[in-house]
Amino acid sequence: MDVGESDATVYRRGDVFAKCCDASGVAELAAERDRVVWLSGTGLPSATVVDWISSADGACLLTSAVPGVSGDSLPADAHERAMRSLGVVLRELHALTDCPFERPLAKVIETAADVVRRDAVNPNFLTDEWRLRRPAELLAEVVAESAYIESVLEPVVCHGDACLPNFLFDPLTLEVTGLIDLGRLGVADRYSDLALTTIQLHDEWSADPAPFLDAYGLAEVDPRRLHFFRLLDPLTWG
Template sequence: MEFLRRGGWERVLVGESGAEVYRRGEIYAKWCQPGGVAELRGERDRVEWLAGTGIPGARVADWIELVDGAALLTTAVPGVSGDELPASRRTADNLAAVVKALHEIPTDDCPFERRLDDVISQAADVVLRGAVNPEFLTDEWRLVPPEQLLAGLYAELAEVEAKAELVVCHGDACLPNFLFDPDTLECTGVIDIGRLGVADRYADLALLKAQLEDEWSVDAADFLQTYGLTEPDAQRLTFYRLLDSLTWPRPVSGPEGT
């Protein structure tokens, strides 16, 4: 996608999926190679859908698909990411409010699913390829062979699935994917929604709890209570955090060492 390497585009980062992200003014461009086009097209569709729900976020500016890959161009969302802000009760309350609003969208209105069977199959693929990224594991989990961690998930799968409370989930609910006005601390938008879909609410809550504890070093109990969860399910909080950790493979170095 040669046009992204000229004309004022600045490369911002390389995402977990290997996609490259560029920015020019108030437009972001995420580019992927041919193997990632279907996934990126799915993210485009999710951005378009979310824009019609009232949840703040980016809008699709353009979609470019060529023989060597595809680029999704989206509008920039104002604000700073949650991981760049100091811990505060107000920010956590506003985060809880936007997550709750997302989860209250009627599931019948959402055309996207994130079925638990599909997610655990994705984790199994990463584990069987020996590609688990240890950066996503806790210190305790790093001491356990990934195959054993996966086996533990399978052992609990039926019980966890039976307790599922299906809502519209972000799918990658970490602090960098929620932007805030640095003055008012109001949430200005959600981003990186390539994994958005109907799933158990704990798929989001488990990640957010871990993020608040790891990035902000705060007890997540107040956040969960503001969200409306006074007696959280400890099993599902642990299950979904581990499951998500096993779905992110180690990044593959490209020709530029990225």
């Protein structure tokens, strides 16, 4: 089965997941492996690396299955408690130190520019409003706003793809049982996570993110930063 937005293919057998790629994806998969190893040593709930197999033809990353259900499958009556659990875990992730991985904003914008240049932006990742505009126009808006974002940057350890399917929950206690799909984990502005999580809560759960933000500890949000990272993210996949 195919899972996530990468070109890797994911299989499950029992309590082990295998993510496999061809030779062109080995470096990216190895980077994800290293991030899983690092996060699993911090005490936050996550998978662990079971094995790594590589050859001239490609590679396979084997990780332990994380118990729980993905956030996008939780019923409506679980949403508020789950939002609070998610807020706490994301705050704990953002409080970690000594992370060896970085996602500098300039590099992320370079990735977006490459995707736009190759005409590889997936329209399904864009809002109805953004689909009415050319990707080059969206990128130009990102570039124009980047100076402000750099001026208020708050570097923390970010998940990098903080969407509901990448957080697993205990269906009974609604505690977060694991953070998965860590290929983009690294030091970045905290709003790169907050922007994705809050828009997911709105789009997938039709929920006011206030309980999440309260548990996270953010009394006031910067809508300008939320908009920036919500616009930037879909331009980086392709």
